[in-house]
Amino acid sequence: MSNAPELAPSITVFKGDRSKLKSKVNLLERIQPGYYQSEVDNIYRQSWLPVTSTKEIPKKGDFIVVDVPPLKASLIVVRGQDNQVRAFYNICRHRANKLELDERGNKRVFTCPFHAWSFNTEGKLTGVTDEPQFPGLNRLEHDLIPVHTEVWETFVFVNFAKAPKHSLAQWLGEMHGGYQGFFDDREQIAHWSIEVNANWHVTINAFTEGYHSLFLHRATLPDYQGGKDNPMRHRPYLEVMEHHGRYSAKANPDHHMTPVEKLAFGAGRPLYPAFPQIDTDVPGFPTSVNPGRVSNWAFDITELFPCFVLINGANWHQCMWFWPIDENRTLIRVIDYAYKAQGLGDRLAHAYFRVRNREVFREDISTMEAIHASLKTGVMSHVVLSQQEMLLQKHYSVAAEMVEAGA
Numbered sequence: 001m002s003n004a005p006e007l008a009p010s011i012t013v014f015k016g017d018r019s020k021l022k023s024k025v026n027l028l029e030r031i032q033p034g035y036y037q038s039e040v041d042n043i044y045r046q047s048w049l050p051v052t053s054t055k056e057i058p059k060k061g062d063f064i065v066v067d068v069p070p071l072k073a074s075l076i077v078v079r080g081q082d083n084q085v086r087a088f089y090n091i092c093r094h095r096a097n098k099l100e101l102d103e104r105g106n107k108r109v110f111t112c113p114f115h116a117w118s119f120n121t122e123g124k125l126t127g128v129t130d131e132p133q134f135p136g137l138n139r140l141e142h143d144l145i146p147v148h149t150e151v152w153e154t155f156v157f158v159n160f161a162k163a164p165k166h167s168l169a170q171w172l173g174e175m176h177g178g179y180q181g182f183f184d185d186r187e188q189i190a191h192w193s194i195e196v197n198a199n200w201h202v203t204i205n206a207f208t209e210g211y212h213s214l215f216l217h218r219a220t221l222p223d224y225q226g227g228k229d230n231p232m233r234h235r236p237y238l239e240v241m242e243h244h245g246r247y248s249a250k251a252n253p254d255h256h257m258t259p260v261e262k263l264a265f266g267a268g269r270p271l272y273p274a275f276p277q278i279d280t281d282v283p284g285f286p287t288s289v290n291p292g293r294v295s296n297w298a299f300d301i302t303e304l305f306p307c308f309v310l311i312n313g314a315n316w317h318q319c320m321w322f323w324p325i326d327e328n329r330t331l332i333r334v335i336d337y338a339y340k341a342q343g344l345g346d347r348l349a350h351a352y353f354r355v356r357n358r359e360v361f362r363e364d365i366s367t368m369e370a371i372h373a374s375l376k377t378g379v380m381s382h383v384v385l386s387q388q389e390m391l392l393q394k395h396y397s398v399a400a401e402m403v404e405a406g407a
């Protein structure tokens with residue numbers, strides 16, 4: 001900790017090693033095509049990347065096709081007949097046609113539309129049409145090409161490296177044992193995606209600090225955080241880990257529920273931007289939920305490096321991907337989960353959460369293309385980051401380290 005600058009006073013409890021963090025970051029170099037390519041090779045090919053949820057493929061033979069834009073890859077993620085989850089490149093081993101065209105389904109066999117070669121759910125080549133016309137063909141050499149796959153809580157992670165440097169447990173570090181089934185009892189209530197003309201760093205940076213919430217969200221979220229004791233909405237807890245970072249946000253105890261919020265959450269459980277009263281410790285909360293055990297806890301935001309953000313409240317969580325397409329474009333995907341609805345009141349709560357959340361999200365994406373266009377002028381190379389924006393500092397420090405390690 002010796003190299004870290006003195007911290008200015010705030011309510012924030014900081015945890016972790018700040019010694020390599022920098023408050024000035026060169027964004028101009030990061031929007032150059034050559035630099036971006038080195039990020040693909042040294043970050044995206046080396047990191048464990050969450051791609052989907054086990055909830056999408058609960059039964060044997062269930063599959064989902066997911067794109068991983070920075071690797072230009074389409075993957076089939078499938079639960080095999082042995083109940084194991086695996087991911088394969090969605091490429092037929094005959095002449096490289098796209099094997100599975102459906103987005104999801106349940107199959108025992110994947111059959112290529114071109115010449116009808118077939119592969120089982122464990123990736124084995126099981127059928128070659130007119131096989132005698134392939135003299136000497138060794139089927140064993142033409143199984144689907146696997147990608148390293150590991151499951152953590154409800155998340156399916158893949159790693160594109162030939163030999164990953166870390167196990168998933170090592171990659172996740174402190175968070176690995178921290179959620180213990182917290183996401184299990186949830187249902188998906190919304191999903192959407194949007195492509196924006198902005199570099200991936202610019203897009204993910206919009207979701208890993210709370211500094212902007214008082215200003216950018218002044219209309220949609222006027223008083224849900226902050227309040228008399230915390231007018232600038234400082235994060236009460238902020239932690240940097242080896243690869244990742246997280247913070248907690250405090251609810252405003254004087255928040256006035258609007259008439260619509262009262263109606264929406266009157267019969268169901270409160271969801272963002274309303275919060276149940278939570279003070280420090282809640283029996284049954286695993287250690288990574290409200291990790292600093294702060295009073296008036298509202299939600300946590302965790303960046304799983306490089307491009308995934310998990311936001312979790314007491315009764316909901318949101319998964320966000322910021323997939324780079326190239327140095328100028330990002331595909332943002334969002335999936336919202338909430339506690340399982342049992343009646344109309346819960347459905348109403350879910351519906352309000354869905355709509356309200358999307359409104360806030362629209363504000364969050366509103367700055368991205370303008371920032372990217374400004375950077376493209378080349379007149380401003382560096383941005384400056386406050387200590388409340390420490391997760392951004394951490395993000396850039398890990399990104400730079402991985403790029404330099406591969407250079």
Ligand code: FES
Nearest residue numbers: 092094095112115
């Ligand atoms: S390319 Fe798939 S069977 Fe020919």
Ligand SMILES: [Fe+2]
Nearest residue numbers: 206213217364
């Ligand atoms: Fe925001």
